[in-house]
Amino acid sequence: MFIVIAEDETDYEAVEVFIRRISPKKVDVDGCGFEGCGDLINQGARVLNTLGKKGVHKFVIVHDCDGDTPDKRRELVINKIVKKVTANGSFCLLIPKEELEAWFFADISCVTKVWSGWRLEKNVDKKFPSPENVTNPKGLMKKMSVDQSMKPRFSTNKNKLLATHVDLEKIEKKCPSFLPLKQFVLEGKANYPDAQDKAA
Known part of the structure; x- marks a missing residue:
């Protein structure tokens, strides 16, 4: 199952559609959108842990850069969400350059x-x-x-x-930031941790 969390419901709904369109077979998608960046950062890990209690899942975290650099947003997502997830699964960190x-x-x-x-x-x-x-x-x-x-x-x-x-x-x-989602859906290729994360 894919579990998607995003800053708002409209981003969640769009990514859900993208996943279903990319996948050659029917897939289950669950998750939610939050009320902005703060809620995503503060509540994201809890939601992933709750929804991912059973089984091994594919987690997709969507966070716009909104003027920040992709590297900084990625680091924020990793430290505030990913590292607090105890449920079993792999990660796709989806970080569009702007929105x-x-x-x-x-x-x-x-x-x-x-x-x-x-x-x-x-x-x-x-x-x-x-x-x-x-x-x-x-x-x-x-x-x-x-x-x-x-x-x-x-x-x-x-x-x-x-x-x-x-x-x-x-x-x-x-749009280079779209490729990780396609690879994650088709190949199961996670983009966390990558070489940079492992070296840190």
Whole structure:
């Protein structure tokens, strides 16, 4: 079973969809989203230990960088969550460079499959060759989604639907932080501990 925890429910729901889409067979996914970074850090280990009481599991921890460096966020997740987990399992630490929503910019045209009235510029995908370098992806998505009445269409509540429609091959090609999830699901390859962790 995959057990996923994330900063909020919309990130959890999106990653759950990604796992099911990546896996060639039906898999069980459990977990939850929290009310932000603080709750994830403070309660994450307890939730993983509770959900992982029986059996050996695959734990996925999702934490946006939100302006911090990936290495610092990874260290925070390891020290505050991973090292406190006593349940049996392997780990995938999923740390998007900015926010998970940046992944949708790898195939931004997917928004038209969720909001039929959203019209995009021609070749708009080419404007985002490195989606993880987009600053404030949520904010930019809202700005791009403003309709004629000046109301934004985009809401993170639709992340689950966007995750259903986005092209996973494009995410893999453009977003390095996505690869650990694919390898974890398909190959069981954990990214903790890695060589750096073992040397520490």
